[in-house]
Amino acid sequence: MDLLVWDPNGVYVDGTLGGGGHSLAICERLDELAAGNAPSEEAAVPADSSLKGPKSTGKCLSLDRDPEALATASRRLATHLASGRWACAAADFRTLEAVLRVNHSSGSSSSSSSSDSGGGGGALGHLVPSDGLGVHGLLLDLGVSSHQLDDRKRGFSFRDDGPLDMRMGQQAVPSPEELRDWATSSGSSRTSSSDSEDCEKGNKDSNIDDASFGDLGDELSASSDDADSGSSSSSSLTAATIVNTWPVSALERVLRDYGEEPRAHKMALRITEARPINGTAHLVDLVRSCLPPGPPKEKRKALTRVFQGLRIAVNDEMAALEAVLEAAAKVVRPGGDLKEKPTRT
Numbered sequence: 188m189d190l191l192v193w194d195p196n197g198v199y200v201d202g203t204l205g206g207g208g209h210s211l212a213i214c215e216r217l218d219e220l221a222a223g224n225a226p227s228e229e230a231a232v233p234a235d236s237s238l239k240g241p242k243s244t245g246k247c248l249s250l251d252r253d254p255e256a257l258a259t260a261s262r263r264l265a266t267h268l269a270s271g272r273w274a275c276a277a278a279d280f281r282t283l284e285a286v287l288r289v290n291h292s293s294g295s296s297s298s299s300s301s302s303d304s305g306g307g308g309g310a311l312g313h314l315v316p317s318d319g320l321g322v323h324g325l326l327l328d329l330g331v332s333s334h335q336l337d338d339r340k341r342g343f344s345f346r347d348d349g350p351l352d353m354r355m356g357q358q359a360v361p362s363p364e365e366l367r368d369w370a371t372s373s374g375s376s377r378t379s380s381s382d383s384e385d386c387e388k389g390n391k392d393s394n395i396d397d398a399s400f401g402d403l404g405d406e407l408s409a410s411s412d413d414a415d416s417g418s419s420s421s422s423s424l425t426a427a428t429i430v431n432t433w434p435v436s437a438l439e440r441v442l443r444d445y446g447e448e449p450r451a452h453k454m455a456l457r458i459t460e461a462r463p464i465n466g467t468a469h470l471v472d473l474v475r476s477c478l479p480p481g482p483p484k485e486k487r488k489a490l491t492r493v494f495q496g497l498r499i500a501v502n503d504e505m506a507a508l509e510a511v512l513e514a515a516a517k518v519v520r521p522g523g524d525l526k527e528k529p530t531r532t
């Protein structure tokens with residue numbers, strides 16, 4: 188974190204908010220820098236007049252395509268949300284450039300912080316550098332969060348039976364009012380969302396009208412289009428669709444290319460023969476039936492690979508990564524940093 192966050196007046200983006208641990212560390216590091224541990228003269232950049240907030244103007248903007256993450260993290264980062272040091276948006280990080288531009292253009296003249304914006308346009312405007320671009324650091328911690336894994340209804344985990352879902356962003360997008368409520372409440376429940384201009388923009392941007400399925404190419408796109416009744420939006424694609432309707436060759440490529448599963452062919456065949464697969468426990472049984480006798484650790488590794496492959500396909504994660512790396516080249520200012528933690532569940 189010391190390497191990423193070096194300017195007390197900098198703007199830092201956490202593209203993968205999750206449980207909020209890294210965002211909290213960014214805010215705490217900014218507090219630390221503000222308390223006197225100033226950056227070197229060389230690193231210091233004059234304070235940006237569009238940044239308003241606590242004693243140092245450093246900010247953290249966090250994105251997550253999973254609105255549930257925003258609920259959890261808003262509670263954890265309540266103090267920083269209230270001070271204006273931190274704000275979040277439900278958005279796919281592949282839309283980072285658009286999120287910065289939209290909030291800059293609609294919020295640059297606004298002095299509101301996310302804690303007093305009341306849901307108006309540009310609620311994040313105070314976080315965006317005056318040129319709308321040029322953030323000082325971008326953090327990407329790829330993969331699935333422990334919150335997502337622990338919620339059996341999401342279908343990310345092979346530990347419990349659950350629906351074959353695995354979508355990261357299928358829920359309704361929360362409004363700024365809801366985020367404030369979550370930040371100040373101790374409970375864990377949340378209600379459905381109402382309108383939020385910022386959040387909605389992010390969510391709309393995150394919908395992929397023409398899913399590319401990363402580098403798996405045309406074959407998977409075609410499989411998905413056929414199987415998904417013409418809808419190739421990533422938000423409607425679930426693991427159930429893939430295991431129950433994709434051709435064996437496409438399923439095999441998901442397991443092999445995204446899961447790096449050496450028995451991809453055997454597993455894909457076994458799965459297609461056993462259709463319909465009605466939940467994660469059923470899938471686990473089928474995967475296990477393809478494995479030779481061996482220690483439980485090896486079985487867990489194979490299951491991890493299979494679930495990872497499906498999750499990457501469902502969420503079109505390779506294309507998202509490609510897009511955010513392109514965006515990073517535009518939105519991270521010269522001398523700024525991009526830190527990425529690879530995806531491995």
Ligand SMILES: C[S@@+](CC[C@H](N)C(=O)[O-])C[C@H]1O[C@@H](n2cnc3c(N)ncnc32)[C@H](O)[C@@H]1O
Nearest residue numbers: 203205206207208209251252253279280328332
């Ligand atoms: C490994 S977790 C991050 C954990 C986080 N660093 C923390 O400290 O708790 C990854 C998070 O990234 C989110 N995510 C994955 N792909 C994303 C994307 N394309 N855009 C935005 N968020 C994404 C997931 O929903 C998940 O919450």
